Amino acid sequence: MPPIAVTAFALTWWLGCYLVGRDPTRALLWRSAGALIAYAVAVAAWTLQPGSGVAQVLLCVPALFWAGVAVSLLPPSAPEHRLVNRGWPVLAVVFLALAVALPGVGKLVALAPLAGAMVLLLRYRERVRPHSLPSALATAAALYTLGLVVVLGPIDLGPPALVLAAIGLDLLLMGYLVAVADAVDSAERLTPDLRRSLLAAVLAVLVCGGPAMLTMLATPGRDVVTVLQFVLVAMVLGAVGLGPQLRGGLDRLAFLQEDRLWLGRRALLLAADALPRRRARHQMLALDADEFRRLTRRALDDFGDVGRLLRNPLVDLPTVDRRLAARGPGVADQPLVRAAELRALLSEHVARLKPGGVFGTTEEWRFFNALHYCSLQGLRPYQRGPQPEGLDRDARRAVDWFRRYVPRRSLRRWQAEGAAMVAAQLWRDLVSTDPRWLTGTASPARREPAR
Numbered sequence: 001m002p003p004i005a006v007t008a009f010a011l012t013w014w015l016g017c018y019l020v021g022r023d024p025t026r027a028l029l030w031r032s033a034g035a036l037i038a039y040a041v042a043v044a045a046w047t048l049q050p051g052s053g054v055a056q057v058l059l060c061v062p063a064l065f066w067a068g069v070a071v072s073l074l075p076p077s078a079p080e081h082r083l084v085n086r087g088w089p090v091l092a093v094v095f096l097a098l099a100v101a102l103p104g105v106g107k108l109v110a111l112a113p114l115a116g117a118m119v120l121l122l123r124y125r126e127r128v129r130p131h132s133l134p135s136a137l138a139t140a141a142a143l144y145t146l147g148l149v150v151v152l153g154p155i156d157l158g159p160p161a162l163v164l165a166a167i168g169l170d171l172l173l174m175g176y177l178v179a180v181a182d183a184v185d186s187a188e189r190l191t192p193d194l195r196r197s198l199l200a201a202v203l204a205v206l207v208c209g210g211p212a213m214l215t216m217l218a219t220p221g222r223d224v225v226t227v228l229q230f231v232l233v234a235m236v237l238g239a240v241g242l243g244p245q246l247r248g249g250l251d252r253l254a255f256l257q258e259d260r261l262w263l264g265r266r267a268l269l270l271a272a273d274a275l276p277r278r279r280a281r282h283q284m285l286a287l288d289a290d291e292f293r294r295l296t297r298r299a300l301d302d303f304g305d306v307g308r309l310l311r312n313p314l315v316d317l318p319t320v321d322r323r324l325a326a327r328g329p330g331v332a333d334q335p336l337v338r339a340a341e342l343r344a345l346l347s348e349h350v351a352r353l354k355p356g357g358v359f360g361t362t363e364e365w366r367f368f369n370a371l372h373y374c375s376l377q378g379l380r381p382y383q384r385g386p387q388p389e390g391l392d393r394d395a396r397r398a399v400d401w402f403r404r405y406v407p408r409r410s411l412r413r414w415q416a417e418g419a420a421m422v423a424a425q426l427w428r429d430l431v432s433t434d435p436r437w438l439t440g441t442a443s444p445a446r447r448e449p450a451r
Contacts (some may be wrong), residue, residue, distance in 0.1 A: 031069045314426075
C-alpha cells in the first residue's frame, strides 16, 4: 500500500536524520538513527517484494540497533557499561548473521540482544535520566517485538501493511525517547527544535511524498519507478533532518575562497540553530551541584564549539550577565557575545589553576595542563599527524609530554578533576554574589561541588 509505505518510510527516515543532526558525535544518536533508517529501507524492500527474505532480515536489524541504544543509556558507573558497549558491535554482527541464515520465524533470534540490553537498562533505571525512560523504552520494545512476531511468525492479525505501520510507530517512539534523553543529558530544550523540524518534514511528505504515492499507484509492478520514488523521498526528508549540516556544507563549497565570509555565516547559523534548544533562564536556579559540575565539564569540552556553548545553560550565569551589563545596554541580548563571554570566564578560572613559575610537568601542573592545552586550546596529543600551526614552545612541550608519559585514561581523569575544580570556583562566585542562590546553599542537593 504506497500511502502507508511512503508515509512510514518518510517519517522514520526523517527522524533518523534529525537525530544524527542533533549531535553527530554521539554514538547513542547514531545507533537510534540506524534502527530508524534500517526500518525505512525494510519498508521499501517490502513494498518491492512483500515477504521477501531481504525485507524480513531488514525488519530484524532495528532490534540490533535498539540493543545498542539501550546499552548506550546505561550509566557510566554501571560495572557492565564499558564491557557491553564494546561487545555490542560484535554481538550485533553475530546475531545478524544468524538472522540471515535462519528461515522464517528463526530470524526472531535477532531479538535476543535487545532483550538482554533492556534487562540491563531496567536494572539500573534509577540512575538513568529521566527515570521513566527505561520503562517507556521497554514498553515500546515489547510492542516492536510483538509486531515482529506477527510479521515473521504464523500469527495473522490483519494486513501486513498495518502491522508494519505499527512497528514504525514503535520505532518513532523509540527515536523520540532517545531525543528526550539527549536533550536531558545536554540540558537543552527539545520541543521547539523538534517541532520546527517535524513541521518541515510533514510539509515535505505532502509536497514530495504525495506525488511519489500517486506515481507508485499509477505504475504498479514497475520496480525501477518505485525505487526512484523512495530515493527521492529519502533525499528530501534527509535534507530536512540534516538541515544545519547541509547548509554548512553548501556554505563551505560556495565560499571556498572567502574564509571570513564563511566563518561569519557559520557563526550566525550556529547561533540560529542553538536558540530553539536553549533552556529557559529561570531553570538555572533548579540546577543542583552534580548537574552544575557536569555542565561545567561539558562547557570546557565544547570550548571551541560556539553552537554547543550557546546551548549550555551556563551561558546564562549571573556572572556573565554582570560582565555583559558593564559593556553597555543591549550587549547581553547578543547570543554570540554571550558565548564569547562564557569562554572568557572559563579561561580565567582555568588560569587560576596554573602554578607559579614557568611551564612544568610536575603533579601540581597536571590539572592546568590538561584543561588549558587539551580543552581550551583543543590540542589532541594522541592524534596522529602534525598539530595545528603556530603553537608556542610551551604548547609543543605539553603535547610531547602527554604523548610520552601520560596515558589517555589519566588525561581524561585529570580533565574531569580539573573541571570539578573550575565548577567549585564558579559555584562559590555564584552563591556569594547572587541572592537568589543563597537560600539553597544549605541543602544537601545544592552543596558546593566537591574538588
